[in-house]
Amino acid sequence: MNDATPRATTADASMSRTARASIMPLRVEDVSFDAGGKRLVDHVSFELAAGPRTFILGPNGAGKSLTLRLCHGLLTPSTGRVVWEGASPNEDPLKRQAMVFQRPVLLRRTVAQNIDYALKLHNVPPADRPGVVDDVLNRTGLARFAKSPARHLSGGEQQKLALARAWATKPEVLFLDEPTASLDPAATHAVENIIDTMHGEGTRIVMTTHDLAQAKRHADEVIFIYAGRVLEKTPADEFFSSPRSGEAAAFLEGELRW
Ligand SMILES: Nc1ncnc2c1ncn2[C@@H]1O[C@H](COP(=O)(O)OP(=O)(O)OP(=O)(O)O)[C@@H](O)[C@H]1O
Ligand SMILES: [Mg+2]
DSSP: OTTOOOOOOHHHHHTSGGGSOOOOOEEEEEEEEEETTEEEEEEEEEEEOSSSOEEEEOOTTSSHHHHHHHHHTSSOOSEEEEEETTOOTTSOGGGGEEEEOSSOOOOSSBHHHHHHHHHHHTTOOGGGHHHHHHHHHHHTTOGGGTTSBGGGSOHHHHHHHHHHHHHHTOOSEEEEESTTTTOOHHHHHHHHHHHHHHHHTTOEEEEEOSOHHHHHHHOSEEEEEETTEEEEEEEHHHHHHSOSSHHHHHHHHHHHHO
C-alpha cells in the first residue's frame, strides 16, 4: 500500500496538480473567528508553502480544528482572510483540497458509491470512475466492503474510507483533523502509510494529532496553537527538542507526564 497510486485516467490526468499551477502558498492573514460571543481564534497569521508536512499541535480547545476549518474554507473568518495565492480568480480552491475529519462524514450509500460521488463532484467522467474506485479500495484494503453501507463500517474502516475518498480526488492539499484518534495500532499504521504515500505523491499534508510520537515520526514543521493564538511555527526537530514558547514546553512536558 505504501507505494500505491490511484490509477491515472484520461480525465483525472487532465485535472492533475502537475497540469496546472499550484494553488499554494496558503496565506492566513490576521484571521480571527468569533462564536457564542467569544473570540475562539485570535489574530492568527501564517503561510504554508508547498512541500513540508505541517502538524498543528496544542491542548484541547486551543483552536486547532477551527483553524483547519478556516483554512479549508468551511468557516468564514470574522476578521482577516484566507488566501490561496496560486488559485486563479475563476476557480474554486475547495476543489483542489480535501479534509478528513476525526469522525468521518460519510453518505448513506455504499462504500464504493461514497468514492464515486466524490469523483463525480470533481467532474471525473462516469466511465472513468469505477477504475479509480476499485483502485483506491484495493490500496486501502477496503475492497471487500465495496458494496456495504458505508455507515456499517467500524470507526477505523470509516476513517480509511474517508482517506480513500480523499485520495481518489488527488487533492493538492489534504487537511486531516486527528485522523487516527480512535484507531488501533494496525489501523493507525495503515492510515499513516496512506498519508505518507499521498505526501510522496505531492499532496500537501496539514494535520492535527494528540499523538506526539506520530507527530515526531511524520512532522516537518509544527504550528503550536494555544488559547486561539499561534505561538510558534517551528521546524519539527526544533519544536520537540527546544520549543520557543513556555506554553509549548509545558504542553510537551505535560504530555510526557501522562
Ligand atoms: N460554534 C462554536 N460556538 C462556540 N464555541 C465553539 C464553537 N466551535 C468551537 N468552539 C470552541 O472553540 C474552542 C476551540 O475549538 P476547537 O475545536 O478548534 O479546539 P481543538 O484545539 O480542536 O481541541 P481538541 O484538541 O479538543 O480537538 C473550544 O473551546 C470550543 O468549545
Ligand atoms: Mg479538534
